[in-house]
Amino acid sequence: MLRWLGLRIAGGVFVLWAVATLIFFALRLIPGDPAQAILGGPGSQASPEALAQVRLDYGLDQPLAAQYFGALGRLLRGDLGTSYALKTDVGALILDQFWGTLVLTLAALAAAWIFALGLALWTTRGGWLSDRVGSGMEIMAAAVPHFWLASVFIIVFSSWLGWLPAISVPGPIGLVLPVLTLAIPLAGFLGQVMRESLADALESPFALSARARGESETGVRWYHGIRHAALPGISLSGWAFGALLSGAVVVETVFARPGLGRTLLNAVTIRDIPVVTGVALVSALAFILVTVVTDLVDRIADPRLGTS
Template structure:
């Protein structure tokens, strides 16, 4: 009986897990769209003026009334909200007020640049965090103190300050990299380092504590008793367990990088979702703001599911559960 039911139970549990995840994703997207819709309305100004070019356009009252009627801005706020949800439910993100272009087209153009920037920054942050955690736990008070200090300082540094210092040193002073993001690989170096440093400090602190615990765990003591070298214990056994908390936080790290991209893409004049979002908020471009936020939220959900799967692959205890 047990062997007959086991294969049936696994697909059922997976289907239930997938259903719960899907329902949670839909709820998050609805909440994000709702909060964004009402938050952008709290910004002072008339959306009709934004459609006609902003307050400086000096649009007539007749033109403003025509625009409000065309876009449904003369309807009650609740009616506008339901209409916006209806369009989003069909996959229609609308047309940008300020750029007069489909929001889907704009997002398709800006998304790859930001995803590349976030992926490279996350990879660099992981490498720096692993290197710092491994070096600071090799023994001795000096490496531990220096490693802890570097982690705290790096995690506390704001992105705009890092960007300014990097531009002054490596662009203005040494001339190694361009001050603005260009199409080549050299234009990615300073933006990637700017985003990666604070995240590396945070991940490094978590990895260092987990690595210290793993090195004193029973499986590490057993490996040493079998004659395995200290380097082998670290690389084969301890580092995998030390990386588990950081893997679980990679979804949060992605959101951290996207929020930082708003500052970094603006400073380095790099096209992307962050810079597009800042411009859209300034122009009260409601469809574009909602579109950018929804895409970021969807990417965050997908990455969270992937990190959950990666944690299960790396931790046998989660696979057994």
């Protein structure tokens, strides 16, 4: 276990370095002058003297290699820098926006699990017709783009019915449409693997043995089948969390919800390099931690993995 954990930590450090390196060079390939972005963009009409002073203050006059290693050194010290546009500490800004995105993604992940398990139980119980209908629903849900689904929800539940707000508001009611927008496509992916795993579990020798001992069909499903159906879902939860973080960019923008996704989009638009780097690193770190926790839960649920 210690060896496995050590390899995970080493892999996580490598991923963080790769993300920081990729973002550093990618942002510098975008046309435009970072010094102008710091001073408010091309429309600020900054003087050459002001641009030169900003380049000197932020180290932008140094060679690219010196800028790169300087940025890595600051990241190793936990210094994410100062936002070019907002002139605030990037770490504090990200911490303020992080919790909204975390609540959104965790709520969407929980809802996707509920939808996927419910659909798997229904399709494996109702025979051939329900299996085909459930399979079609899973494929349709998995293929729906987030921006299209969000637009449909706003039109139906906000404009026509007036049940839910079109933009995010404080409280649970403001989470309903954003959570459903993220959860439904993910439930389509999870439902496919859970349904197949549950169907295999219900036909396995241990299920037949449980029925032979007199256990009811409901008991076989809930006490034996669900555990095996959940295993592939647990394995995919780490990937699912990453997919939800990327989907949060669209959802938070459409529903005007504060969070990391909306912050990242705004920062990319105005070329706020410290904010883009900070959000990407925090998202990568959260994804790594969730993946490690998912693997641990997977090993607890399926002890056979502990020997691999």
